[in-house]
Amino acid sequence: MTRTVSVAPPDPTASGTPVALTVDGVEVEVPAGTTVKDAAARVGVVTPTLCWAANLTPVSACRLCVVEVEGARALVPSCSRPVEPGMVVHTDSERVRRSRRLVLELLASSVELDQAPELVDHMATYGADPARFGDGERVSEPVRDVDDLFVRDYERCVLCYKCVEACGDDAQHTWAIAVAGRGFDARIATEFDVALDRSACVYCGNCIGVCPTNALQFRTEYELRAAGDWRPDDQSVTRTVCGFCGVGCNLELHVQDERIVKVTSPVDHEVTSGHLCVKGRFGWAHVHA
Ligand code: SF4
Ligand code: SF4
16 A cells, blocks of 8 residues: 655756656655655655765665665665656565665674764664674774874775775865775775875875775874774864865864864865865864964
């Protein structure tokens, strides 16, 4: 049995003829080109994601957002699949839940997720039990604690590609990093695996801004965590405008004990879309001089 609900008016910037579909028994109409995930959001369904971000092109690598579409043999990634007329979508079927649970279990059984609170929440939601995979092979890499501005701890890397996208086509257009290797050897690497300061990297930190697991983190955060003094609940976030040039990038200053501990940028800002340059993201030490 289906029911029809009133939904928010279509996004005026979206184009295309309306497409009618059913999501979890609810009929909904959205502009052509809308993704299944966004159509589901219109009827109140929040879809878990990992490699998706509002300011990046979907790569559909993590398979966490999969949903069941009647008539389709395989589960489909809802973050990138456009709606089709008459589609019947199930976002919370047993098959969907089992698939999401397995993805989370495989990730947690091979990398460290204790600084990825959203993934920890998803694991509780789907009853993920990584111990089912026993003492399997885990990613083992020394922390790359060699750069002044940020630290890379690839034992936390889930290979979501977000840093690669942010470094490349989606923001920075530097292409300093990519996924190298296959299977358990797959990893984020610079060209020819050279040190970051010998690569094309310009230290913009846009990779840190999108990393969902803290595999990439500010040196300030890394050192405070090491000292047992990283206290997000005691931090305030103040929005301001970067003063280094006239572009007008917005900054979010994360402040703990009256000291800036990291700088992010709002994803929904029309100038930055969450991305910054090295000066905006890291050029704040003078504030404390
Ligand atoms: S800091 Fe910027 S240039 Fe360097 S790897 Fe990250 S996104 Fe690429
Ligand atoms: S370093 Fe972070 S953003 Fe890059 S692939 Fe790994 S988890 Fe994703």
